[in-house]
Amino acid sequence: MRLVLPLLLVLGLACASSSEKPEMPIDPVARAIELGKIVRADPEGAEAALVEAGSSAEELEALLVDIAADEAMSDAYAEALGR
Numbered sequence: 001m002r003l004v005l006p007l008l009l010v011l012g013l014a015c016a017s018s019s020e021k022p023e024m025p026i027d028p029v030a031r032a033i034e035l036g037k038i039v040r041a042d043p044e045g046a047e048a049a050l051v052e053a054g055s056s057a058e059e060l061e062a063l064l065v066d067i068a069a070d071e072a073m074s075d076a077y078a079e080a081l082g083r
Contacts, residue, residue, distance in 0.1 A: 024053060024054060024055070028063050028066055028067060028073060029067060029073050029076045029077050029080060030080075031063060032060065032063040032064055032067055032077065033077070033080050033081070034053075035050060035053070035055055035059070035060045035063070036060070038050055038053055038055075039060070
């Protein structure tokens with residue numbers, strides 16, 4: 001019984017900390033789109049918003065360079081943006 005309370009506390013803290021940041025996709029195209037949405041939502045505060053989301057302007061730029069260099073990812077990115 002003594003282990004139950006500490007275990008619940010640890011699980012509660014783990015759940016609370018993971019819910020503070022939005023879950024970002026692993027797929028580079030989906031990630032670039034999500035990061036782009038963050039930038040478009042607040043262009044002046046974009047750097048801080050990206051950091052809050054666990055990213056950076058440099059990561060977004062690198063993703064876009066990688067996407068541009070890969071035809072399949074470029075097509076997927078353009079399709080996702082409706083172009």
